[in-house]
Amino acid sequence: MDVIQQLMMGFATAATPENLLYALAGAFIGTIVGVLPGIGPLGSMAILLSFTLNMDATTAMIFFAGIYYGSMYGGSTTSILLNIPGEAASVVTCLDGYEMAKKGRAGAALTISALGSFVAGTLSIIGLMFAAASLADTALKFGPPEFFAIGLVGLLILVRLSGGSLSKNMVMVLLGLAVSTIGTDKLMGLERFTFGISDLGQGVEFLPVAMGLFGIAEVMLTADEKEESGEAIKIRMRDLLPTGRELKRSAGPIFRGSILGFLIGLLPGPSPVISTFVSYLTEKKLSKNPDEFGKGAVEGVAGPEAANNASVGGAYVPLMALGVPFTPAMAVVVGALMLHGITPGPTLIAERPELFWGVIASMYIGNLMLLVLNLPLVQVFVKITTIPKQILLPLIVLLCLVGVYSVNSSYVDLFVLAIFGVIGYLLRGVGYEPAPLVLALVIGPMMETALRQALMTSEGKIGDLIFRPISGTLYALAILAFIIPPVIKRIRGNKNQNSGTSV
Amino acid sequence: MRMKERVISLSILVFAMVYLAGSISLSVGTLDKPGPGFVPAGVAIGLLVVAGINVYKAFRASAEPTEQDSWLKVAPIGIAIILFVYPIMLRPLNFIIATFVVLFALLRLLKFKSLVVSLLTALFTTFFSFYLFSNVLGVVLPSGFIEDIILRL
Incomplete structure (x- = not known):
């Protein structure tokens, strides 16, 4: 079957009334989540994970995909109208989006943002279709050394890209790996660090850890903050149309943002956030009028908004092709698949084509739904931000x-939630990022099994793990990712010092 | 912030030591026959080293107390207590009563309007959430006679 035929099959799967309804529900919930500061797509997907148990696996995936890209759409609304980013990925949109709104171009900014998101979403889906399918074919040849290399390199790049202190990010990765070793050892059947608690025999569940670190910790941090409220700028339907000049100026940034976003989405870490910053800086560098940036340049809205949506498609590639989630939100998607008895990996596309192509097709439909949904309902979504935190946090x-x-109907899971909520609150308060811990917890068991199998097969020769074409290339990339940034920084520092002394 | 950072980085270091001891007590094995303690021991050594670096960094920086240094913040401590109490209450009291108590406590902690409004909001939210999760979404929640009555309605 060629790609077109498979895509048609995907559309047939996605277009059933039930799947369409869940795509719409996901997109709607995602938009609300994007509008509300604090919860985020990860928190909301984690909260709704258990409720997907009653759905078919494909429907659950369609629902989650809707939430993920819906949240990217929604985040821009409050950035433009209130100067409050609903999502970290929408922070950059505040810079020029709110300035455009102050100049009476709020409607145009929202439309450009929605159009950019739609185009980028669609382009990234095309990228996902081709990249995931071909990568999955290649991945069928992978053995334990390659899977260990992918896990290790992914975590190392995550440490580098997560922002903040490298040593703190490394601590979080190692803590995540440590937590992942709790439970029965898969190869020998021996219980480890369970302290006689039978519920821990299966290991620490990902869900209470993720919800504790993100959801509960966020509640505890927000409970302490003063309520932020901005003056919403009102817009009328007729103000939504951008001018021809605005559209022309946006075309290039949207296209570049789509490509950048998709490529950055392939990397581990907070790719939607990074992609917006990279796109903004690229557009500023390429612009003939860089001084306009920060004062209402339409390119500053179009590029980043396209980039954060395109990164969603990119983030699905390693998950669908390798079964390795590179972002915490994708880890929830893995959780949902596993709840339905599906282990994601290179064989997923071949074994469950209706799932892969159904999700792809639903993304096209969902993007269209979001475009239709978001613009007329803008004022409704803005109203949601006025819900007081005294109501929102208990909910x-x-x-x-x-x-x-x-x-699991487990009381132990509730204690795990509370423990990781407190840990998340304390660690986030002093600059430890929770995402590396969560990802290490998910990837950890796969890495451990792969490492031990690889060592046993190679009779303990570590060289056999490293000096293989794919593993070797991955390790080399990881080393470069760690060496190049400090070298560039040092060279730049020296240059600045030299120019300073010469002046 | 500095004091908090010192305490937290030291706590991680202590955890790394305890975890290392636990890992060694499992069978670590050899390179060609790695045992159940092999990966935990490797992770523990890595954690010990990096946590040590963080402790060094935290203690090297000046320790001027700041406003953020305070550990005694009512709302986060209250929320933490409520979260730990909930699973203890859930088994004997079942969903409706345990959830009502938790919601009411949270609303009061966050200073939501008056006592009566908090009470009514907690009551309504509890019943509505039970109906939504149990009846609409099919979630199996701990039930007693109150829950049974609602389910029969």
Whole structure:
């Protein structure tokens, strides 16, 4: 079957009334999540994970895909109208989006943002279709050394890209790996660090850890903050149309943002956030009028908004092709697949084509739904931000508690949620990022099994693990990722010093 | 912030030591026959080294106390207590009563309007959430006679 035929099959799967309804529900919930500061796509997907148990696996994936890219759309609305980013990936949009709004171009900024997101979403889906399918074919030849290399290199790049202190990110990765060793050892059947608690025999569940570190910790941090409220700028339907000049100026940034976003999305870490910054800086460098940036340049909205949406498609590639999630939100998607008895990996596309192509097709449909949904309902979404935190926070806590309990009906999971909520609150307060811990927890068991199998097969020769074409290339890339940035920084520092002394 | 950072980095270092001891007590094995303690021991050594670096960094920096240094913040501590109490209450009291108590406590902690409004909001949210999760979404929640009555309605 060629790509077109498979895509048609995907559309047939996605276009059933049930799947269409869940795509719309996901997109709608995602937009709300994007509008509300604090919850984020990860938190909301984690909360809703247990509720996907009653759905078919494909429907659950369609629902989650809708939430993920819906949140990217939604984040821009409050950035433009209130100067409050609903999502970290929308922070950059505030810079020029709010300035455009102050000049009476809020409608145009929202339309450009929605159009950019739509075009980027569509382009990244095309990229996902081809990249995932061909990468999965290649990955069928991977053995334990390659899978260990992918996991290790992914975590190392994550440490580099997560922002903040390298040593703190490394601590979080190692803590995640440590937590992943709790439970029964898969190769020998021996219990490790369970302290006689039978519920821990299967290991520490990913869901209570993720919801604790992200959801509960966020609630605890927000409970302490003063309420932020901005003056929403009102717009009328007729103000939504951008001018021809604005559209022309946006075309290039949208296209470049789509490519950049997709490529950055392939990397581990907070790719939607990084892609917006890279796109903004690229557009500023390429612009004939860089002084306009920060004062309402339409390119500053179009590029980053396209980039953060395109990164969603990119993030799906390693998950669908290798079964390795590179972002915490993708780790929740893995959790959902596993709840339905599906282990993601290179054989997923071949074994469950209806799932892969159904999700792809639903993304096209979902992007169109978001375009239609978002623009007329802009004022409704803005109203949501006025819900007081005294109501919102208890509701998030309730959703976390029920969400965690409902998966295994386990009281231990509720304690794990509380413990990681407190740990997340304390660690985030002093600059430790939770994402590396969560990803290490998910990838850890796969890495451990792969490493031990590889060592046993090679009779303990570490060289056999490293000096292989794919593993060797990956390790070389990881080393470069660690060496190049400090070298560039040092060279730049020396240059500045020299120019300073010469002046 | 500095004091918090020192305490947290030291705690991670202590955890790394305990975890290393636990890992060694499992069978570590050899390179060609790695045992259940092989990966945990490697992770523990790595953690010990990096946590040590963080402790060094935290203690090298000046320790001027700041406003953020305070550990005694009512709302986060209250939320933490409520979260730990919930699973203890859930088994004997079942969903409706345990959830009502938790929601009411959270609303009061966050200073939501008056006592009566908090009470009514917690009551409504509890019943609505039970109906939504149990009846609409099919989640199996701990049930007693109150829950049974609602399910029969």
